[in-house]
Amino acid sequence: MTDQDKILAEVTQSDYKYGFFTDIETEIIEKGLNEDVIRTIWEKKNEPDFMLDFRLDAYRKWQKMKMPNWAYLKVPPFDFQSISYYAAPKKKPKYQSLDEVDPELLETFKKLGIPLDEQKHLAGVAVDAVIDSVSVKTTFKEVLAEKGIIFCSFSEALQEHPELVRKYIGQSVPVADNFFAALNSAVFSDGSFCYIPKGVRCPMELSTYFRINAANTGQFERTLIVADDDSYVSYLEGCTAPMRDENQLHAAVVEIIALDRAEVKYSTVQNWYPGDKNGKGGVYNFVTKRGICRGESSKISWTQVETGSAITWKYPSCILLGDNSIGEFNSVAVTNNHQQADTGSKMIHIGKNTKSTIVSKGISAGKSDNSYRGLVKVMPGASNSRNFSQCDSLLLNDTCGAHTFPYIEVGNKSSIVEHEATTSKIGEDQIFYCNQRGIDTEKAIGMIVNGYAKEVLNKLPMEFAVEAQKLLQISLEGSVG
């Protein structure tokens, strides 16, 4: 082993920074899943009637489905009856001020660096913090309400705006879309809801932090974002999970609906617990994220920085239904140790003159496997459509893997689809050049990797980009604070 490999091995095997556990009294229902459990969830959450039908429909369809096995992932068998499908902090989280919130919970947020306090008001970030499925506090709701923007927990939306939820839920991701989406539709506990009215530009970045806390509870978040005609919103999602030995299942659904000339930017920084150096523990992340550009000239862009989870199965997609609509997907996915990621995007061109761009940057270290899987489908009616896809892979050593599975279907003759792919190993000459200028190998790798991912990082909102850069460094280095 050369010195460089040794350093690479050391720095890429750092421990998870967010591995702490908050001891909060939690109300958990019995393990297992059946129609009674679904009724219990529905009752506990005091939801409108249509939700029971929605949940039961999803559950019945889910029962007939099988877990997908086409991804380049080794998923250990999972017993869906062995987990509890509902966990909520016991003290009912309805607070007027922060002083009333469980101090331990606040401590957790502090460790995560969540901007829940008033000073963050100045930073212009509104946060809907989700801890084990129940929304604890939503900030800046009043400010947003002035503009008619609804930004609240999913439960709250079901209480206060049931007609909106009913109208849009399941439009992008139908209940039986896939195994995990169906499961989510049946049992989802909470999440975020966002509605931007006609002609409104949301004045701040909307942000949600997800965090898995209680042991052995799956987390089933659901996010629904609706941008009405001529509106704009930028939405940020950040995820962390405490360190645990048992694997935890996470099956979220994110739906975006963009109406005429509306634009939605959705940015994710995901660092769920990836498991330890030996591949023990970690989050299983099976997420369905899909946006539908329903209106003409609408735009949806997904930007993600993925450094966590033991297993990632995730394909944020755009259905370009409206004429002249635009879909974008920008991704950096880092895998280390024994992590596995099968991620990418789907762009379905239905409307005329629709455009899509896919930029995927994979970074593999340790003994991990990192796959890009993408589908670009241009329907016969989507004349003059364009897609450009670029998939780059960077390998940090000889023991990791990078794979690319692009699928392209073009149904008409006036559309143009381009795909470019590269695979490279981190350059020893680049590292040496940095060393020769007094920069140590750890810093050099951080710098080179950030440079490699820059195109995507630049798409993130400023404060998120800085965090993402640090995260990239942390996931590949030993310099954990």
Place this chain on the structure above:
Amino acid sequence: MLSIKNLYVSIEGKEILKGINLEIKPGEIHAIMGPNGSGKSTLANVLAGKEEYEVTEGEITFMGEDLLEMAPEERALKGVFMSFQYPVEIPGVPMVNFLKTAVNELRKYRGEEELTAGEFLKLMREKKELVELDTQLTNRSVNEGFSGGEKKKNEIFQMALLEPKLSILDETDSGLDIDALKRVAHGVNALRNPENATIVVTHYQRLLEYIVPDFVHVLYQGKIVKSSGKELAFELEEKGYDWIKQENGL
């Protein structure tokens, strides 16, 4: 400052350097000349600490310390600088960030305050003039899209920023037109002082018209076969390397 004693170096089992001896004092400029494949670049890379070279025998001391024991970045921080023959490109990393990191690593090592962005930009403007580096270049990614001449100027610009004790210029003249060559030489001469030393590794005598060496060493088949004053460079240019071969009965 630098003392090389009986240095033997192999790469992948093949012996390249076979017993090099060299003494360099502060204030001196030494030229290492020799035909292709004589081991010039190997010597430069061994001094900088490139990994794939294996030192099988001999020692190198720098400022009284064992250089071979040090990691490449440690050598750099202690004042060894190499101007690369082929400076590598690092896509996506702006030159200015790269340089600021390098300068501040050095300052940290010396126990000095790190420079703020403003202070650094000021320093950079000053040093740029020395080699007349195009202002736009520092906004680009490290060496990306630089012409051959720009890359070499950029190396000397970095030397000016880092103010090393010992500079090794590895074939800095290759690929330069006469104007760029003069510019680079001007930069090197301006940075010269009684405290630092320079090793100029080159195939041709051309560069040495502008950077005048105190000593010229001819490297041939892994050995220094002739050492003399600057006149040796001209003699070599006139008679060619065959003369050295004949003189040494090779």
